[in-house]
Amino acid sequence: MSMFPAATYQQRRAALLARLRDAGARGLVLLPGHVDSPMNYRDNAYDFRQDSSFLYFCGLQQPELALLVDIDGGDATLHGDDIGIDHLVWTGPLPSVAERAAQSGIASTATRAQLAATLAAARAAGRPVHFLKPFRGESRLALSAWLGLADAQLDDAASRVLTLAVIALRAVKSTSEIAEIENALHVTRDLHHLAMRMSRAGVVEQEIVGAMEGLALKHGRRLAYPSIFTSRGEILHNHDHSVKLKGGELIVNDTGANSALGYASDITRTIPVGGRFDGLQAELYDLVLDAQTQAIAAVAPGVPYRDVHELACRVMVEGMKSLGFMHGDAAEAVQEGAHAIFFQCGTGHMMGLDVHDMEGLGEDDVGYGEGFVRSALFGHKSLRLARALRPGFVVTIEPGVYINRWLTERWKAEGRHAGFIDYAMFDKHADFGGIRIEDDILVTADGRRELGPHIARSRADVEAACAG
Numbered sequence: 448m449s450m451f452p453a454a455t456y457q458q459r460r461a462a463l464l465a466r467l468r469d470a471g472a473r474g475l476v477l478l479p480g481h482v483d484s485p486m487n488y489r490d491n492a493y494d495f496r497q498d499s500s501f502l503y504f505c506g507l508q509q510p511e512l513a514l515l516v517d518i519d520g521g522d523a524t525l526h527g528d529d530i531g532i533d534h535l536v537w538t539g540p541l542p543s544v545a546e547r548a549a550q551s552g553i554a555s556t557a558t559r560a561q562l563a564a565t566l567a568a569a570r571a572a573g574r575p576v577h578f579l580k581p582f583r584g585e586s587r588l589a590l591s592a593w594l595g596l597a598d599a600q601l602d603d604a605a606s607r608v609l610t611l612a613v614i615a616l617r618a619v620k621s622t623s624e625i626a627e628i629e630n631a632l633h634v635t636r637d638l639h640h641l642a643m644r645m646s647r648a649g650v651v652e653q654e655i656v657g658a659m660e661g662l663a664l665k666h667g668r669r670l671a672y673p674s675i676f677t678s679r680g681e682i683l684h685n686h687d688h689s690v691k692l693k694g695g696e697l698i699v700n701d702t703g704a705n706s707a708l709g710y711a712s713d714i715t716r717t718i719p720v721g722g723r724f725d726g727l728q729a730e731l732y733d734l735v736l737d738a739q740t741q742a743i744a745a746v747a748p749g750v751p752y753r754d755v756h757e758l759a760c761r762v763m764v765e766g767m768k769s770l771g772f773m774h775g776d777a778a779e780a781v782q783e784g785a786h787a788i789f790f791q792c793g794t795g796h797m798m799g800l801d802v803h804d805m806e807g808l809g810e811d812d813v814g815y816g817e818g819f820v821r822s823a824l825f826g827h828k829s830l831r832l833a834r835a836l837r838p839g840f841v842v843t844i845e846p847g848v849y850i851n852r853w854l855t856e857r858w859k860a861e862g863r864h865a866g867f868i869d870y871a872m873f874d875k876h877a878d879f880g881g882i883r884i885e886d887d888i889l890v891t892a893d894g895r896r897e898l899g900p901h902i903a904r905s906r907a908d909v910e911a912a913c914a915g
C-alpha cells in the first residue's frame with residue numbers, strides 16, 4: 448500500500464501537537480479512521496475510502512483503525528484488531544496492526560476494545576477528548592458510544608481547537624502532496640481527452656462516463672467524485688447520464704481522478720458535440736476562458752479569494768454586456784448579485800485530499816474567518832472560499848455561464864435586477880445550457896502555478912482534441 452515515508456506522518460503529528468499545545472489544549476486527540484460502509488449487507492461494502500484527516504496524519508488506507516494522541520504526554524497509539532483465522536481465510540494474510548503502525552512511524556498499538564476503555568477512563572478523569580465533526584453515520588455511532596454523547600450533541604462537542612489546527616495544517620500542501628495532485632492530473636488529462644474524442648452525436652452520455660471511469664480504474668485509480676457529464680450543463684451538479692448526444696450541443700464534463708495516495712484533482716472542460724463551437728457557443732466559451740485566465744492571473748499570496756471571484760464575475764458581466772445579455776455598471780451588477788442570473792455559484796474552492804478540501808470540517812472555517820463573512824446574496828453565498836490566499840494553498844478556478852430557464856422565469860416575474868439584466872436575451876437563449884472551465888492552481892511564494900499537464904482548453908485545442 449503506497450504512502451509517504453513514516454517521517455512525513457511523524458512530522459505532521461508533531462506539528463499538530465505543537466499547535467494544540469500553543470493553543471493551551473490538553474487531554475486526548477481521537478481521530479477515528481473509516482470503517483467499511485455496507486451497500487446492502489455487512490459483507491458487501493462500497494469501495495473503501497479512508498477519512499481524509501486520518502489519512503493525513505497516518506497514511507493508512509485500511510478500515511477499522513483509530514489514532515489516539517495524548518497531548519500532555521505526546522505519544523500516539525494506533526488502535527485496531529489483528530485478524531483471526533476466521534477472517535484470514537477470506538482475505539489472506541494481512542499486515543498486523545503493529546506493522547501498519549510502523550509504516551506510519553507509530554510505536555504503540557492497542558486493540559479497539561482498549562480504545563473504548565482508554566476513552567472511558569479519560570472521561571472519568573475529566574480529561575478532554577478532542578475530535579473532529581464526524582460526517583459518516585458509522586463514525587457518529589462509534590463516537591456516541593465511546594464518548595457517551597447523543598448524536599445530536601456531537602457537532603457542538605467537536606473540538607474547535609483541533610478543527611482549526613487540522614485546517615491550518617492540511618490547507619498548506621507540501622511538495623510531495625503537490626506531486627500527488629499532479630500525478631492525479633496526468634490521469635485526469637487522459638480522461639478528458641478520451642471524452643472529447645468520444646463526444647459524437649448518437650453516443651449516450653453514460654457510455655463516455657463509463658469509459659472515463661474505466662480508464663481511471665485501468666490506472667488503478669478511482670474518481671475523486673462522481674463525474675458530471677451532461678448536455679444540461681446549466682444544472683450545476685447534474686448526475687443524470689441517460690441522454691443521447693446531439694450534434695451541435697455543448698457538454699459540461701467535470702471529472703477528476705484520485706492519486707494513489709488519495710489526493711483529488713478537479714477539472715472541467717466544455718465539449719462541443721460534433722467538434723465545433725459555433726456562434727454564441729464560441730463567444731460565450733471565449734468569455735468564460737477570458738474570465739478564467741484573468742482570475743488565475745490574479746491568484747497570489749495575500750490576495751483574498753473573494754477578490755478573484757469578483758474579478759471573474761466582473762469580466763463575465765462585461766462580456767455579457769457586449770453580447771446584449773446585461774446592462775449597466777459591471778462592478779455594481781456584481782456587488783448587487785445580478786451576475787447570478789448566469790453564474791449562480793462561486794469561482795472555486797480549496798482542493799487536496801478532498802475535492803472540496805476539508806468541507807466536512809466546516810466550509811466557513813476552511814474558507815472564511817480572518818474577517819471574511821459569507822454573503823447572504825444568491826450566487827455569492829455559494830462562494831466556498833473568500834479568505835486571503837497563502838503559499839501552498841491549492842484552489843480551483845472554475846467560472847461558468849449557466850442559462851437556467853427556471854431562474855430566468857422566476858427573476859423576470861419578480862423584476863429582479865431589471866436594470867442589469869436583458870430578460871429578452873435570456874428568454875431567447877433559454878435552452879443554451881452551460882459552459883464551465885476549471886483548473887487546479889497552486890499558490891506559490893510569488894504568485895501561482897497551474898498544476899498538471901496541459902489539458903485542451905482553448906477553443907482551437909478542444910476542437911482539435913475532439914477530432915482526435
Ligand SMILES: [Mn+2]
Binds near residue numbers: 796
Ligand atoms: Mn470544482
